[in-house]
Amino acid sequence: MALLDDLNWRHAVKAYDATKKITEADLFKILESARLAPTSSGLQPFRVIVVENQELKEKMVQGALNPEVMRDCSHVLVFAAWDSYTPEKIDKVYDLHTDVRELPRGRFSSYTDKIKEIYGAQTPEEHFAHTARQTYIALGLAMAQAAELKIDSTPAEGFSNEAVDEILNLNELGLKSVSLLYLGYRDEANDWLSHMKKVRIPMEEFIITKK
Numbered sequence: 001m002a003l004l005d006d007l008n009w010r011h012a013v014k015a016y017d018a019t020k021k022i023t024e025a026d027l028f029k030i031l032e033s034a035r036l037a038p039t040s041s042g043l044q045p046f047r048v049i050v051v052e053n054q055e056l057k058e059k060m061v062q063g064a065l066n067p068e069v070m071r072d073c074s075h076v077l078v079f080a081a082w083d084s085y086t087p088e089k090i091d092k093v094y095d096l097h098t099d100v101r102e103l104p105r106g107r108f109s110s111y112t113d114k115i116k117e118i119y120g121a122q123t124p125e126e127h128f129a130h131t132a133r134q135t136y137i138a139l140g141l142a143m144a145q146a147a148e149l150k151i152d153s154t155p156a157e158g159f160s161n162e163a164v165d166e167i168l169n170l171n172e173l174g175l176k177s178v179s180l181l182y183l184g185y186r187d188e189a190n191d192w193l194s195h196m197k198k199v200r201i202p203m204e205e206f207i208i209t210k211k
Contacts, residue, residue, distance in 0.1 A: 002148070003144065003148070006144065006147035006148045007144065007147060008198060009147060009150070010143065010146070010147040010152070010153065011193055011194065011198060012153075012154045012155065012193065013069070013152040013153065013154050013182070013184075013186045013191050013193070013194070014066070014069065014154075014190075014191050014192055014193050014194075015068065015069065015072070015186065015187040015189075015190035015191040015192070016069060016072040016073040016074070016152070016182070016184040016185065016186060016187055016191075017072070017184065017185050017186065017187040018071075018072040020074065020184060020185040021074045021184070022074045022075055022151055022183055022184065026149050026151060027050070027075060027183075029145055029149065030077075030142050030145050030146050030149070030151070030183065031048060031050070031077075031142070032145075033138075033141045033142055033144070033145035034048050034077075034079075034138040034139070034141060034142040035048075035138075036141070037137045037138035037141050038137060039134045039137070039138075040130070040134060041111075041115055042093070042097065043085075043089075043090065043093050043134075044093065044134075045081060045082040045085070045089075045130075045131040045134055046079060046080060046081040046082065046131060046132075046134055046135045046138070046175070046178070047080055047173070047175055048077050048078065048079055048080075048138070048142075049077070049078040049080060049168055049170075050075060050076075050077060050078075051075065051076040051077075051078060051168075052074070052075050052076075056167065056168075057070055057071055057076060058071065059163075059167050060076065060159070060163065060164055060167055062160055062163045063159055063160025063163050064156070064158065064159045064160070065156070065158030065159070066154070066156065066158065069154055069156075069182055070156075070159075070180070070182060072184070072187070073154070073182040073183055073184040074183055074184035074185070075182075075183045075184070076180055076181070076182055076183075077142065077180065077181040077183065078164060078168065078170075078177055078180055079135040079136075079138065079139055079177070079178050079179045079180070079181070080135075080165075080168075080170050080173075080175040080176060080177045080178060081128060081131035081132045081134065081135055081175065081176060081178050082127070082128070082131045082174060082175060083124060083127070083128055083131075083171075083174050083175060083176050084124040084127040084128065084174070085115075085119040085122075085127045085130075085131070087116050087120075090112050090115065090116055090119075091112065094108050094112050128176060132176075132178045135178045135179060136178075136179070139155060139179055139181060142181055143155065143181065146183060151183055151184070151185070152183070152184055152185055152186045153181055153182060153183050154181070154182040155179060155180070155181055156179065156180040156181070156182060157178075157179050157180075159177075159180055161176065161177045161178075164177045164180075165177050
């Protein structure tokens, strides 16, 4: 029940204590949980950008719906997805697969040729829609790991993607921001949600079983 206890403990924090910072060891565990997330075809078509620098955070608050949360948290994680699939990107990932597993390069060419054909028939917009969805699995695992460490988190889509992409030069990396994860420690006095009961749809309504 440990994971369920952790998930019941966590909530989307509305105010952070700006004086409290996450240790490098704990941050590594959160990032590693995101890195280990499963992805379609094992391509890991996204990256996580870690923002701790206060000047960068101050710039990124432009367009944020909760600017104080972004400003006061310890770290901001930016989940940014590939803007497109290319044969070169796919080959690079599968060269890593074969190298790590001590297999000859091209061992999975019949599969990679197939996915190259599928993605080759799609638009960049369709590519990004697919890569962006992959980020949410990693986002969820990062939140779960943070909760286990009793580190607070707030997932966010309420920000200016254009501003964040420009500030972090994501376009140069072939990436586009999808979501943010604020990490830190709650400010008990000002986090209005921390003393409220967690609200979720009842299990009997949430789960639909077909027999």
